[in-house]
Amino acid sequence: MVLPASTVVHASPADIELVHVSKRYGDSLAVDAIDLRIPGGAYCCLLGPSGCGKTSTLRMIAGHEWVSEGDVLIGGRNVTREQPAGRGTAMVFQSYALFPHLSALDNVAFSLKMRGVAKEARRKRAGELLELVAMSAYAQRRPAQLSGGQQQRVALARALLNEPRCLLLDEPLSAVDPFLRVQMRTELKRWQKELGITFVHVTHSQEEAMALADLVVVMSDGHIEQSGTPFDVFNRPRTEFVARFLGSHNVLGANGTLFTVRADRLRIAPQGVAPGTSAGEGGLSRIGGLACTVREAEYQGTHLRITLDPLDGSPALVSLMSDADYDPQRLGPDARVTVWWDEQSAHPLAA
The missing domain is CATH 2.40.50.100 (RNA polymerase II/Efflux pump adaptor protein, barrel-sandwich hybrid domain)
Incomplete structure (x- = not known):
């Protein structure tokens, strides 16, 4: 699928760099002084079991969690203390977080409405993005009338509305049935390549990370165990944890x-x-x-x-x-x- 010219997101991709980043929740250390650089335009998967720190890391990149120690840089700019709206990122939440009383079209257009954009203009832009994710036929349906995969497409269209330089996805395929999960993996990869922006995707599925990522970052107990291409991480695991977690070893x-x-x-x-x-x-x-x-x-x-x-x-x-x-x-x-x-x-x- 080649994206129509009117719908292509024209934002340039941004590098993401974490410098000695830690996150504490009271006495609990969720992320422990990690260093990571994600090249602009890469598809990065943060991979690990529940409680390893991957979602906290994603939320610190987004600005939805404050960094306890260290710095977050996006596009070479230190955004550690900036609000989410000023970071050039957009997030697709695991729950999709759609407004149940609004149609798919109005869910996508909502942030433009809050900024005072005229109804015709915001609906036109929202319609273009629904076309991008093959959801034009469902524009007037509310979330309860959509499948999990369709809701995800609406959430993705809404996230792309502000032309982010980085798209952050928190376990976006966890609520999708296995057959659709394979299809959505293919579409996510295609969208990322054609949009050209940086994707950071949290998952606990080794298969998902291997299929999607340019860069796999395996996490355990708040640390990065290993990062590299899927081929390198799978064929040359650095630690016993990585070998056992990836399976087939x-x-x-x-x-x-x-x-x-x-x-x-x-x-x-x-x-x-x-x-x-x-x-x-x-x-x-x-x-x-x-x-x-x-x-x-x-x-x-x-x-x-x-x-x-x-x-x-x-x-x-x-x-x-x-x-x-x-x-x-x-x-x-x-x-x-x-x-x-x-x-x-x-x-x-x-x-």
């Missing part, structure tokens, strides 16, 4: 060193079959050779997710195997198997 230890092996690169063979000779895996260097029992094999369509219990009592491992390679007689539940991986698949973790 096995954390193993040898000689006092922790390392990860991705589940799709952890190989298994029936006990008594030499590693490197089964399932077309010739040429692998045998590293490991752990004896395990298959706990369960979960069919997931194109592949099976096989959970393995090492006989030495170490934590369970997971291997992904194609449907074509799976032999339920030799690799099914309770089967004794050998696990191995190639040298290039072992990624060391920070202590």
Whole structure:
């Protein structure tokens, strides 16, 4: 979808920089002296479990929470003590925060009404933005008459009304059903690229962050565990927390060193079959050779997710195997198997 010229937001993207930013709620430290730079025009996802500090970070960027310590810079300007309206940002809230008594059109136009813009002019601009998010046909419906995905589109159109340089989204897909979530991910990414402004998106979904972000920032207990491209963060997790939170990683230890092996690169063979000779895996260097029992094999369509219990009592491992390679007689539940991986698949973790 190419945006009509009349609806394109012409604001230039802005860098966002957090300099030693902390947030306290009484005696509780929600964000602990984080440093982060988000390039202008990037799609950044703040990723982490509930309570990790990601929403507090987003709200400090927006100005909806005051910074306890440190500075927030947007477009090179220190906005730490500025009100939200003066920051060049707009926020899409998790609840969408639409006025229930107003139509979609009037929800989008509301801030122009508060500024005294004439009715015809504000409705024209609101109509252009509803066209942008493919909601023109629902302009006269109230929020209760719209689905969650449609309400989100209205909230997005309203946020774009003031031509922000940064758009801030607080778990915008959490209330959307799984099928629509995939569709909305695609649309969010397209809008961000075509509008060209900076997006900062809070989520606890690893899949969502990987699909959307140019920059993934993984947070835990008020700290930034790791930031980087989705490829780097997933393939080269820095800490055990990142590896386990992202999923599809096995954390193993040898000689006092922790390392990860991705589940799709952890190989298994029936006990008594030499590693490197089964399932077309010739040429692998045998590293490991752990004896395990298959706990369960979960069919997931194109592949099976096989959970393995090492006989030495170490934590369970997971291997992904194609449907074509799976032999339920030799690799099914309770089967004794050998696990191995190639040298290039072992990624060391920070202590």
